[in-house]
Amino acid sequence: MSDPTVRVAERPDLLTAETSEGAQELQQRRDTAGSELGREVGSVVRLEGHAFDPSDVDVERRDDETMILNMGPSHPSTHGVLRIMIELDGEFILRAKPVIGYLHTGMEKTGEQLSYVQGGVNVTRMDYLSPVINELSFAMAVEALLDLEVPARAVWIRMMMAELNRMASHLVWMATNGMDVGSTTMMIFGFRERELILAFFEKTAGLRMNLNYVRPGGVAADLPDGWQDDVEVICDTVEERSYEYDQLLTGQPIFRERMVGVAPLTAEEALALSVTGPLLRSTGVAWDLRRTMPYLAYDEVDFDVIVGTYGDNFDRYAVRLNEIRESVRIVRQCLERMPAGDYRTQDPKVTPPPRARIGESMEALIHHFKLFTEGFRVPAGEVYSAVESPRGELGCYLVSDGGPKPYRLHVRGPSFVNLQAIPLLMRGGSMSDAITVISTVDPIMGEVDR
């Protein structure tokens, strides 16, 4: 009587067949070996000095006492398409496992089909909240292979845009984190201030997001006339308002209840899990590539590396809020010390001729055409270049075979690696803390899945 192909409750295999991720999902206890449980509660327990205690994992608990809850991939608090499977005992989390790949678009493969000129368009879409920094990491890798020197003005423009982008990214974090803990006011505030920065990006590069502004050899366009006034307004506004956020959130009892002492991470655990960025600095490790392995002109500007103490949610909040202020400091110094000169290298190999020349010179037209159809060739070799993105170390491993396209483009996305801390941070906490954990780890799914 019943059609065997119709999906009904009596046929759970049909219900899940089209959505199941198989072994990638969180397995039931009866199917799970103790070693896998050990991994899921955080592989850190295997480290030397961290004795692995099997009883800590609580393998004896029976299935019918616990519940596996699926959260996401479409859930408002997962910041995109993150899916987390959680095993719950009442309201408390025993195990958690992130299941990713829902935004996988094969950008590393796409990067192998695009020339170095086009590559920026691809990488800028990975971490869509910090496009400038993505382009920067790619452009610096290409320049390292080319042995190309970038003019001073381009370096300072890059630095200023990267810091403005860091402010915008952290403001979105403040906004979404505010919303996750119930403060819609912070949500409005964060996006309001970010809008100032995006408007300046639009004025400079023509687009609000995914700018393709930083290119191998320099930047796409010089800063617009009167940029000093715009940047001045952004700096003043963001700095002043950052103290308003302080008043709104930092001492707020409900906010503190959700943040202080929740989901702490130790420095050893963070290092073992290769975690970088604000997540690592909140544990007290003063590791910021801008300071410790300076690139661009970060060794010439004055700023502080913000570190926390306990590595809990509140420290991660405090690190990000203060990093906004440090970015304002760096942008102010860029404003004062912006050198004059070229905004891109004059090497004709990577830089097209100016628009005015194309109209009058046949050679310039051919040159321009060749550069944008065929691209430029990059000497064979491999290089790893890393920059500090708002979420941690953004690395670009580039292999060239001497042709006009990358042979292999691998991007080390900080969110992808930081996501490994989630099972550890969620463990033992309540369901409501899980929301703040996702929020303070700050994964950007475009970068996680690439």
Added chain:
Amino acid sequence: MIERPAGAPDDVIVAEGRGSDVVCFPRPDQYVDLVRAWREDGFEVCVDLCAVDYLEHAGRWLPEGVKPTRFEVVVNLLSMSRRQRVRVRVQAGDEAPEVASLFSLYPGTEAMEREAFDLLGVVFTGHPDLTRILMPEDWEGHPLRKDYSVGRVPVQFKEAPGPR
């Protein structure tokens, strides 16, 4: 001459990379010992692990004594105390690439090794949960391999409305 860490196997080939990077070329059987030696030498973090398919670029430059294979696993280690990076490039094999997992040394490589397995088909022996991470579980093939062409799978949206 670039100094090797104290406990490293004797005949590991070390070369200088671009910038101040040090690049090591261990054989697969030396790989874990070498990484352990670097770790004991102060390289606290394994920043990155990825694999490369050199099918169409077999004639790449390698120091003398390294036998190139199709697949290569590249590991980036970082020492925070010395502010230095080391890159370990191990030749993983031609047909069925396989190297040992670094999970017991650096648990943070868990997701990275799964990604390399998923997209390039490199098997990491000793990994606790070597499943696909980005692609669906029932996917055939490894998309970042060079013999996996773009546009191979026709895009078919289920129950898509016909042309209007």
